[in-house]
Every structure is written in structure tokens, then in C-alpha cells.
Amino acid sequence: MTDKPVSxxxxxxxxxxxxxxxxxxxxxxxxxxxxxxxLSLEFNKKGYHPPQAVKPDACTNCxxxxxxxxxxxxxxxxxxxxx
Amino acid sequence: MTTTxxxxxxxxxxxxRMPHIWxxxxxxGVTVNCFARALQDSxxxxxxxxxVSGIGCTGxxxxxxxxxxxxxxxxxxxPFATGxxxxxxxxxxxxxxxxxxLTAIGGNHFIHAARRNIDMLVICVNNFxxxxxxxxxxxxxxxxxxxxxxPYGSFEKTxxxxxxxxxxxxxxxxxxxxxxxxxxARCMAEAFTKRGFRFIEIISPCPTLYQRRNKLGDGLSxxxxxxxxxxxxxxxxxxxxxxxxxxxxxxxxxxDRDQPTWLDxxxxxxxxxxxxxxxxxxxxx
Ligand code: SF4
Ligand code: SF4
Numbered sequence: 001m002t003d004k005p006v007s008x009x010x011x012x013x014x015x016x017x018x019x020x021x022x023x024x025x026x027x028x029x030x031x032x033x034x035x036x037x038x039l040s041l042e043f044n045k046k047g048y049h050p051p052q053a054v055k056p057d058a059c060t061n062c063x064x065x066x067x068x069x070x071x072x073x074x075x076x077x078x079x080x081x082x083x
Numbered sequence: 084m085t086t087t088x089x090x091x092x093x094x095x096x097x098x099x100r101m102p103h104i105w106x107x108x109x110x111x112g113v114t115v116n117c118f119a120r121a122l123q124d125s126x127x128x129x130x131x132x133x134x135v136s137g138i139g140c141t142g143x144x145x146x147x148x149x150x151x152x153x154x155x156x157x158x159x160x161x162p163f164a165t166g167x168x169x170x171x172x173x174x175x176x177x178x179x180x181x182x183x184x185l186t187a188i189g190g191n192h193f194i195h196a197a198r199r200n201i202d203m204l205v206i207c208v209n210n211f212x213x214x215x216x217x218x219x220x221x222x223x224x225x226x227x228x229x230x231x232x233x234p235y236g237s238f239e240k241t242x243x244x245x246x247x248x249x250x251x252x253x254x255x256x257x258x259x260x261x262x263x264x265x266x267x268a269r270c271m272a273e274a275f276t277k278r279g280f281r282f283i284e285i286i287s288p289c290p291t292l293y294q295r296r297n298k299l300g301d302g303l304s305x306x307x308x309x310x311x312x313x314x315x316x317x318x319x320x321x322x323x324x325x326x327x328x329x330x331x332x333x334x335x336x337x338x339d340r341d342q343p344t345w346l347d348x349x350x351x352x353x354x355x356x357x358x359x360x361x362x363x364x365x366x367x368x
Contacts, residue, residue, distance in 0.1 A: 016088055023107035025302050031262075048107070067120065067264035070105060070112025072090050 013061025013076035015053045021073035024048035028065035028074050034058040092119035097149050108302020110261035110287030111141055114208055117264055121271035132175045135164040137184035140214035144179045158188030161196045164203050172346055172366045176203040183213040183221040186242055197251035197280045199345040204274050204281045210289035218292030225328035229296040243325040248282040249338050255281035256338035262309040279344050
């Protein structure tokens, strides 16, 4: 045992969204475990409200949003990955 | 937010065919993500993986995946897949279709492929209706649910697909829902590695045709129902997993056993009868 403070490492992710693929089902918004997403007020070119990352720093790169998206419009990458 | 990166499963999709035809809030696309993830995680040999669909909304899956894909006639995915497998036993054959296609029109094929233990994985997206053809009753439409051909609510008894598959001899039987994305992807990856007739049922929303008539809200409402009403019971007796209208859904892996496949049995039988004269069948050369 030491007195040193322990830093808890948490995976961090960056969310990628292809706005114009979205059809507004909101599965990603509902099932993001850290509630990082919300539907935007903007319309995409199909007339739907795509999600946006309202708490981008909260993303843990779990990629559940990718798994749930029926339109192949959202996913995350580990922070540190090349753009 | 825009991005310059490519979507992680895009290389497995025929992007020239996008956007797909599925309605907003439909669950079929979710199952495709799970399938793609399972292909990635199991490091499946994509050159040897073939996918066969029948007709229907789920029947479109074969056409959207960048594998050797076959879009067959209504109900005939399984006999087509049987032919593929017997002609070229090296292939990993996956049948991906809906409840109407696989268990009504194709019900007979389903029963006999399971009985014969033909080596294939059958994935059935069960949304309780014929989507593409207009919301008719299928063998899985729950009692009392309204369909375009059951305006006063269905009064028919239903098929419980895991029980059907189990009793016909399937060696692997599981049920998940489109809410259970991680479990489903794991289950598919596991099923890829097994031999024999394997069956996965996926309960999935159809907001446009099933839910609208039954006043069940949108795709998200159904996803919340799937989340709240599912209970995981691995190894559950398949006689006890029947579904009721908006009732509890037992999910999990119900059956996992090893049995010789139809080809194993054929080779063994001919060897027994013909002795060394018989050269083991390994596909059409
Ligand atoms: S990767 Fe996970 S934590 Fe990040 S936005 Fe998607 S669902 Fe939320
Ligand atoms: S009709 Fe139903 S099953 Fe077909 S794409 Fe629309 S929501 Fe999906």
C-alpha cells in the first residue's frame, strides 16, 4: 500500500456522425450509457433531426451507438486514433 | 458533426446500394451491425462465407452485404442454401431472412433442414409480420395482434420458433432481440464456429406495419419494450419460451449440442454399406 494517489484510467472516444444518413430513430440517444448524445434541432437533408454529441467528453468509446444505428450513421473511435 | 472517417463496417456493405429501403426505426439494420461485428470478431473467412435470403424486408440483407450473396425466391432460401452447402461443403452458409419467409412460405424447408441437420446458420428476424408485402399475419403474429389480414386481431395459435427448431433437431438454438446487440453479436460469432443446423431468432421492431396497426408507437418504443420485458435464461426449456402479445420475452442460448450433419451421416452410411469402394463425398469437383 502506498499513499500515492491512483489515477483511474477511462477509455475515451470521439463520436463520428454522418448527419445525412440519419433517419431520426433516436436509438443511439436512448441507449448511450453516458447520455453523451441528443437529437439536434437542425434538420438533415432528408428532413430528420440527427444526433449530436452534447457531452463529447463523456464518450467512453463503447460503440453501442454504432451497434444500435440501423442507418450506419454513427460510431466512435478511440481518442488518439488518427482522423 | 461531420467526419472524414469511414464507417467501421462499410467495407462489408455494398455502399452503392445505400440508402437501404428499411423504414425509420426498423430493427433490421441493427441486426446487420451485429452480424458484421460477429464476422469481424470471429475472423470469419469472408471468401468462404455466403449469405442467402428469401423475399421480404429482411430478405434485403443478402443484397446489402458484400459477401457472396444470393437473393432467392419467396420461402426458398433454405433449399437454395442446402444446395450450395452440398455442392461445396467448404462454404459457411448463412440464411438470413424474416419470419414470414422462413416459417410460413418456407416453413416446410425449415423443418426438414433442421431434421436433416444440414450444416447452415439460419438467422430469422422476427417482427411478427410480413413487412414488405403489406403487414399480413405470419405464423409468429401473437394471438390478438392486429394484422392487415386479421383486422379483429389474430385468433390463430402461433409458432414458437425456438421450440420448433429444437423439436426438429437443430443443434444450436438461441433467441435475442435488437436491444441485445452485444449478446447477439457474440451469439452469432459463436454460431459461426459450430457445425450443423443452427438457429438464431431475433425479435425486432417493425413500426410501419406491425406496430402502427397495434398502436405500439415507434421503433424506439418497441426497443424500450424489448429492454424492459426481456429476461435472459440460458438453457431454458424451449417449451417454455413462447411469446404473447407484448408479453415477457425469454432470451438466451437454449440449445447447444453436437450431432453429425447430414453429410457426415451420408458418408458414414455409404462407407458402412459399400466399404472401401466408397470414396468420401467432399463436394462437386
Ligand atoms: S461510443 Fe458509447 S459512450 Fe460514446 S457516444 Fe456512442 S454510445 Fe455513447
Ligand atoms: S415495413 Fe417493417 S420490417 Fe419492413 S422496413 Fe419497414 S419497419 Fe422494417
